[in-house]
Amino acid sequence: MGDCQTVLELLKHTDHETQKRALVAKVDGKLVDLKGCVPEGAPVQFLTFDDPEGRAVYRHTAAHVLAQAVKRIYPEAKLGIGPAIEDGFYYDFKVDKPFSPEDLAAIEEEMKRIVKEDLPIERMEVSREEARRIFSQRGEPFKLELISELPEGEPISCYKQGEYVDLCVGPHLPSTSRLKAFKLLSVAGAYWRGDEKNEMLQRIYGTAFETQTQLDGYLFKLEEAKRRDHRRLGRELDLFSMHEEGGPGLVYWHPNGGLIRQLIEDFWRAEHRKRGYDIVFSPHIAKLDLWKTSGHWDWYKENMYSPMKIDEVDYLLKPMNCPFHILMYKTQTRSYRDLPMRWAELGTVYRYERSGVLHGLLRVRGFTQDDAHLFCRPDQLKAEIEGVLDLADYMLKSFGFKEYTLMLSVRDPMNKKKYIGNDQVWEMAENALKEALQAKGLPYVVGEGEAKFYGPAIDITIKDALGRGWQGPTIQVDFNLPERFDLTYMGEDGHLHRPVMIHRTVLGSMERFLGCLIEHYAGAFPVWLSPVQAVVIPVADRHYDYAEELGERLKCAGIRAQVDTRNEKVSFKIRDAEVKKIPYMLVVGDREMNSGSAAVRKRAVGDTGSKPTDEIIGEIKREAALPSSH
Template sequence: MIKIQLPDGSVREVAKGTSPLDIANSISPRLAAAVVVARVRSLQPTTDGATTETETTAATETQSEEAMYGGAAQAERLVDLTTPLTEDVALELLKETDPATLRVVRHSAAHVMATAILELFPETKLGHGPATDNGFFYDVYREVPFTEADLASIEQKMAEVVARDEKFVRVEEPREKGLTDYAAQGEFMKVHFIERFTKPGDEISLYKNGNFTDFCRGPHVPSTSRVKAFKVMSIAGAYWLGDEKNQQLQRIYGTAFFNQKDLDAHFKHLEEIKARDHRVLGKQLDLFSIQEVAGAGLIFWHPKGGLIRKTMEDWMRAECVRRGYNLVVTPHIMRRELWKISGHEGYYSDNMYPPMELDDAEYRLKPMNCPGHILIYKNSPKSYRDLPVRYAELGNVYRYERSGTMHGLLRVRGFTQDDAHIFCTPDQIEDEVVACIEFAQSVLTTFGFADFKVELSTWDPKKPQDYTGSADHWATAINSLKTALGRKNIPFVEIPGEAAFYGPKIDVKLVDVLGRLWQLSTVQFDFNLPARFELEYIGEDGERHRPVMVHRALFGSVERFFGVLIEHYAGAFPMWLAPVQVGLVPISNEKHLAYAESVKARLEAAGLRVELDGGNGKMNAKIRDFGLQKFPFILVLGDKEAASDSVSVRVRAKGDEGSVTVDEFIARAKKLVDGHAMEL
């Protein structure tokens, strides 16, 4: 007999080999019909014979190749409802309301799609088909490209597979048999996965539904009929193993939900995202462009975008000065030797542009500002009384992004980083990190983001070759960041193996109006660069000491932050950020243009950004054009307004609000601008 601990704390003794579905049926047939998958967690005996839950971290929901095909067994894992239980476990029966089950449904939908593909196009060879945050995909190899009509046929065939209610059945067979069978079928990708994720002598896991069999770790829903709402969406190219010398695969994307209502809501959400696409809005609103003749990933800021950029940067510089930073500027290129000292040449060279030969040495474009700030620090002696020293720079940096990875403003090759580096004593480090966190929170709230999530990226001690510094240094750095987050009562998720090569970091991910996460602000602890550059300060004891260093970027990059702002506001920027804050429309040029020009002069004298349409078009057309440009205010000027020194006010998204005096409007507009108001 084995012990099964349920979420309410009760324990049942059942025969070894009992399945989660058996237990669900023993509780309630309705529960058995509702559950999708089970989560089990190993229990271990204590010295007094009782059982306790093994301390473990929940398995990640991201379904990688490792999770699909192999990897070490986890103390906590998702399993099929029909899995025989052979040891004492804590058991949770998960319904559709649990977030983890949606990924299981999507991975099962990928198998349904693969089944349909092979039934329609049996010559196809299969790669892998993981669930993703938004759906699923399957990589396949077929010499003939799939068409949109083929995708429609695949979706129709998937409906047939779902209607057949085929059970997902897990079977095991010797690794060698799997390799032999897949090799005979020409399934080169399956052979690769078996060789990569299993060892000689292993049993491999296969999943069958009907006549379809796939090498997969699972888990899956009980049968194909549980894949109720799905859509085959698109197709894209992908090289096998990411190598352009290998076969060109076809990646077929789809999505799946528990019901049609959720599927419809998903596509409505996608339409909202499409309507907010910063690349489209950037062109419509004439904010920026990427010129093919100049090169991919290089941004040209147009006048209106440039005004917003200036507003962002002016705010950031003023805040830096207010918070005790010194503003500095460093060169765009520096000698290669500098990057060797910093470690970038060894750890980061794949992301840097190749060296360039100049008269006296080799130089490289800077991917970071930190070595330049270090040289400024080192240029003059420092005492403990000087610390902390805070340098801030809106510095242009250049990083080599591979072709195909760039995306508008969000992933570029040349960008402006709002970089700062703080040199301080070890005793000051926590206070400085806390101040950086507070600064990051101020950035988010000022620019209209109410929610954010925090990750703490730490090193992987099993791969010390990927990092610099000792284990003791890393432990000290990680604990400092954890303590700082604790002082601010900020919950965080620890992400092992994601630290920078020189130290751990705090990543702040803002949540936009559509609920999307964006990685922008980062605060990083660095004990390595001060050692590499032999930085010093004279302590209170008169001896030489080594400072520690904090890197922080709060916009992340001006380009990326601007792209996020465009999508968050759908181009309808708050008054203080809008490139044109007020549009003026005279009803008749002949009668009212002179008055409109006088109003424009008064508004501009008050510091407002104004555009006057003095063209020969009709009034309604001018109002419509200004509306499409998403101006916060449109002021209409006619006889009545000219006679009473007033303006007729139209507010973005609200419509006509009637007439007010020019002075009253200026006071209202100035209050919105000066207060960084989000609403009009």
């Protein structure tokens, strides 16, 4: 170190704004503390809270301050890890008694004290032995475990603020006083290193922002998100329910939700027929032996319900549809000319999900997959995958999901025992998916250990109101089940060949998709999906006949309309329709009755004035068209 130039010195030559807001620097592409060194002539970039990396450093320091506060109040607490995450940070602790929400308030107070103390944050680079000495002296077993796994030969960095020292690569803010606005949000149990075989630590979640205004804005956003929660909207809009008496994770679709689901399914079916799919139906149960052949009994048992005896034979409720489609495939000798065959089914499956993971419609035990199995020749595989990617993209965009993330889910290289089939077949399948992604130029991440037991997949994640990701569409390439069921087709060469299977969904499941859709639209569905598209609101009862007549005309034109003849004021009915998120409110009084018109009020927009009824019907019909015709 010694004679090097520090980032802080360089910072002095910048403008006031940068000096005030810089949190960390990027030197030669590497993040460096403001107190760190800059080699002669190296390019330096100052990062603020506006940069994702700057934000992460800020919140990482907040996590350290949290840990320091916890150690002050609970000296016997053992430190786990404490990174910055999207929208905040957390820190894991081993404590004798879990933290209560009241404890959080006290910890937050202590954090404020630490900020006020303006403790300088210092980086120390130490040898492995020195690091061991520091953390065994401080009684931090988890830190020692981490040290023992750090690569040999490289210096180990620690950060120190006041009496607190943490093992950390950094970088960090120069002083605790740089933290301005933060809040602890929740406590939760979390397994050490994310492994349920390890002991459970207590995790404190928090968030931090550059200003109190930003923090308040974020907290407000969280509140807003709660208002879009599909569980709440599902009840308010009378879409669905779930029942303690009926069992957890099982959904009951009410008329409104049922209608939306049916509209989506109709749209889905029509689009599949257009794209060369055939629609099939299969049963809900099958003999245990079938599930042994498919491999489910051995590889998927934890997710399946116990057998039921029928005439002394064991049957299982289906967790997947694939074996059924395979049986149908085998009813004829297939020719290479028949392929590809694309068989789609809205197939209802039942899976055992551990009780703690259930979540409204987004994680349930009985659900309907918009499933399909494509049987094709190996030379058709790539084109078929691309076709499915196109369809998935089209479906998601049709419902307004513009952003989603793609993951190439492959085997866990450390644990190949979890999957059926040999390496060669898996490589072929993975490559086919990878090539299709590359041909489409789609960005993706690789998820090791995310593959299904019978094959790798491209998994598409859509988000709920709180930004939590849920796996929706999935495209899986499978060489294994065709092998296990000895599927064949007669080739051009007169010999039997093995087809390849693609398992896929393009929405995911009706339950999960609708759950996300409700939150996506905050319950205000586009006109084509609104259970009630227009409500006619007569001003007084002398307008009832005219209102009923208008209602009939709307219905004849194929518009889902209601007439609100309740003995209430206009403003009451308007409010009611707005709360129910009905897109069109047609107010009719003397003026409208005498001119054959209605006053059009649009949801969330307000009164748009009177128009002749023919014009109104045309407008609503145009807006109610399916997404495919836009």
